[in-house]
Amino acid sequence: MKQQKIELLSIVIPAYNEETVLERFHEEVTGILRSLSIRYELIFVNDGSSDGTLEKLKQLKAADASVSFIDLSRNFGKESAMKAGLDHVAGDAAIVMDSDLEHPPSLIPDMVAAYREGYDVIHARSSVRVGQSRARHLLSGSFYSMMNRLAGDEVQFADGDKDFVLLSRKALDSVLQLSEYNRFSKGLFKWIGYPSKTVYFEQGTREEGASKWKLTSLITYSIDAITSFSLVPLRFSSYLGLLVSFFAFIYMLVIIGQTVFLGNQVAGFPTLVTLVLFMSGVILISLGIIGEYVARIFLEVKGRPIYFVNEYVPSEHEAQQNAEGDDRDERAHDETDQ
The missing domain is CATH 1.10.287 (Helix Hairpins)
Known part of the structure; x- marks a missing residue:
């Protein structure tokens, strides 16, 4: 398997009413990324938050040039927010993770190491969920077992699978070609079929606030998953x-x-x-x-758009790449005129 290098790592972070935890999340993630000695950008996606999430993102952006943020025009849902973030990735690889610290930043080095080994998709799976009720654990296991029976050989899931994932540029470009409106990204990341590896972690409890997933939202999400991958x-x-x-x-x-x-x-x-x-x-x-x-x-x-962007402020890395791309286009245009 061919080894891969990372010139720029993009982290996509959907955020909905996460004002209280964003600063701590930023501190932990940047500390991990700096220890890896690689260039990075943090792409926060404000999914129509009603608290001070947007203001907090602006403060983080002012203090850290590697931060970019996308402010969606309203709450489109986590799947749409992830798609918005992935659409703006400038790096050689991208990691999608939650901002509430249930997805531990300490797992990033293991995911990067697996990417360097040559894997295109690195999935994160929680082996233990601290504080999870038996009822929810049972329902989660039953759902994935049912999905495996319904989806057949195209995709296979395991209890504990998360949408905490690292995608190579090739895998990311493939996911972005899948423009379906009702998205089940956890399945799409598996469906593309590139070489993959699973890394394990112990998922903790939320540092601040409560889960935004209500029972009705989970039911709708489950139906979307089933109808996306099974007849x-x-x-x-x-x-x-x-x-x-x-x-x-x-x-x-x-x-x-x-x-x-x-x-x-x-x-x-x-x-x-x-x-x-x-x-x-x-x-x-x-x-x-x-x-x-x-x-x-x-x-x-x-054919409605999956999301609308109210405001987008790029990181210094993406702004630099866009400027370099514009320069190349201008030089090519000048050569054509000559």
């Missing part, structure tokens, strides 16, 4: 319809036989109501499954 629910509704039709046909033959040959009276109103309610439930379940896919097709067909 099994659609096939399930088809198989369910065939199965119900088969048993209905058998039941019809039994009723006809009992009536014609045995002279039994057909059960009346209770049986009819039960069958109608059962069939209505099957139909509604099937329509619900189909509706989830149709709704996502509708969102994709509209």
Whole structure:
């Protein structure tokens, strides 16, 4: 495997109402990055925060030229914020991580070491989650187990997989080609298929505040994940319809036989109501499954942008690269004119 070098490492950090922890996060991350003796840029994405997150980012930018920030016009969600940050990466490799310190900056050296070994995608997986309830641990494990069954061989997940990941430039460019509106980045990072490695860590509790993920948000996120990587629910509704039709046909033959040959009276109103309610439930379940896919097709067909940027202030490294690119374009234009 060919070894890779890093001239510039980009760190993409989505932030939503993280005012209280940003300064400490910046201090810990920059301390780790300086110990690696590599050039870096920190790309913070303010996802429509309602607290003082934006003001704190401006203060960090004023004190550290390696900081850049993207202020989105509203709260588009974490997936869109990650996409916004990745779109503005100038480095040879990029790390995506949360700003609440649940993703430990101390893992960055291990991820960089794996990248230098030649891996294009380095996933982070938590082996232990301090303070996580048994119920949530069980639900998380069940979700990933179900995803593995539904997604097949395209992607495989494990309990503890995070969207804390390092991408090489090649892997990043591939991810950026995937412009789907409903994004499940954790799956996309695996789907691209480049050589990958997993590094493990013990995930701690949040340093400040509480998780922004509500139960309804987690359910929506799970549905997005399933509909992004599997057609099994659609096939399930088809198989369910065939199965119900088969048993209905058998039941019809039994009723006809009992009536014609045995002279039994057909059960009346209770049986009819039960069958109608059962069939209505099957139909509604099937329509619900189909509706989830149709709704996502509708969102994709509209072709709306994934996010809008209210303000973008680049780091010194990206500004320098943009200036060098403009100079090259100008020289090429002059040579063409000559």
